[in-house]
Amino acid sequence: MIARTLLVDTIQPLKDTMTEEEAYERMRSNKLFHLPVVSKNNKLCGLVSEEDIYMAHNGTILGKHPEKFSPIKVFAHQHVFEVSELVFNQNISCVPVVEEADDYIGLITANELMKFFTHLYSYHSNGAIIVLSVLIQDYSLSQISRIIEENNAKILNLYTDISEDSTSMDVIIKLNTHEISSILQTFSRFDYIVKTYYEGYDKLHAMYKDRIESVLNYLNI
Numbered sequence: 001m002i003a004r005t006l007l008v009d010t011i012q013p014l015k016d017t018m019t020e021e022e023a024y025e026r027m028r029s030n031k032l033f034h035l036p037v038v039s040k041n042n043k044l045c046g047l048v049s050e051e052d053i054y055m056a057h058n059g060t061i062l063g064k065h066p067e068k069f070s071p072i073k074v075f076a077h078q079h080v081f082e083v084s085e086l087v088f089n090q091n092i093s094c095v096p097v098v099e100e101a102d103d104y105i106g107l108i109t110a111n112e113l114m115k116f117f118t119h120l121y122s123y124h125s126n127g128a129i130i131v132l133s134v135l136i137q138d139y140s141l142s143q144i145s146r147i148i149e150e151n152n153a154k155i156l157n158l159y160t161d162i163s164e165d166s167t168s169m170d171v172i173i174k175l176n177t178h179e180i181s182s183i184l185q186t187f188s189r190f191d192y193i194v195k196t197y198y199e200g201y202d203k204l205h206a207m208y209k210d211r212i213e214s215v216l217n218y219l220n221i
Contacts, residue, residue: 001161001172003083003097004076006116007106013038013096016045016063020053023062036096036107037062037069044096044104047072073098076105079170081131081196084113127156128180132171133193136162139169147190148175151183170195 013036014023027035033050046069048062062068073096074083087095087110094109132144141158148155157174175183178199187194 001080001116001159001170002076003074003078003080003108004105006080006083006108006112007097008094008109008112009106011035011094011107011109013104013107014048014062015040016061018062020060020062023048024050024053032093032109034092034094036073036094036104038104039063042104044073044098044102045069047092047094047096049092072096073102074108075100079131079195080113080116083108084117087113126178127175128178129198130173130175130180130183130187131195131197132173132187133168133195134171135168136166139171143190144171144173144192147186148173148183151186153177153180153183 011030011032012026014026016037016039018026023035023037027033027050034047037045037048039045045063045066048068049070052068053062072086072090072092074086076097076099083095087108092110094107096104097106097108098104139160144158145155154176155173156176159172161170161172162168180197180199184194184197
């Protein structure tokens with residue numbers, strides 16, 4: 001799953017010609033405390049925070065103060081795990097998504113990320129998540145299942161993601177256990193590439209708990 005697939009198309013970015021007051025009102029109406037700023041040719045200028053503009057009352061134009069813009073962004077092809085780590089580590093309510101030349105294509109909200117993880121990975125249930133990178137022609141569900149079951153674990157959920165024009169695929173596996181050291185070793189022995197892994201709900205929850213709660217409390221959901 002890549003960033004492009006989670007774009008929220010109902011929230012418009014700020015224009016660099018808008019006043020800070022207008023930007024503040026748009027943030028408040030969307031219940032976000034960050035929004036991307038784009039130029040007239042749809043290039044990303046940066047991410048601006050409510051904190052930096054909430055006292056504005058003098059018609060100041062956003063584009064005249066680029067020092068207020070954060071360079072935080074993700075590219076359309078980046079994996080959702082990378083996006084989530086950036087969003088929650090930076091404690092931001094949304095992140096702009098761009099193509100290679102900084103062409104703005106949309107944004108992803110922290111709320112949308114939480115919905116994704118809750119729905120797809122049974123976020124509130126115990127168990128590790130492993131992400132494998134596999135050549136499409138080498139993908140074998142039976143072999144992956146056998147490796148996991150021979151290490152006394154079960155697959156609770158499995159999702160595959162193939163990027164456009166790619167010869168490889170991501171295999172995202174949710175397990176019923178957080179004891180995965182032997183599984184990782186076996187995957188390595190069979191020459192599987194482990195892109196990333198989370199060893200279970202407790203560790204994932206501990207990593208994100210404070211940041212997630214602060215965002216969700218702000219959004220009042």
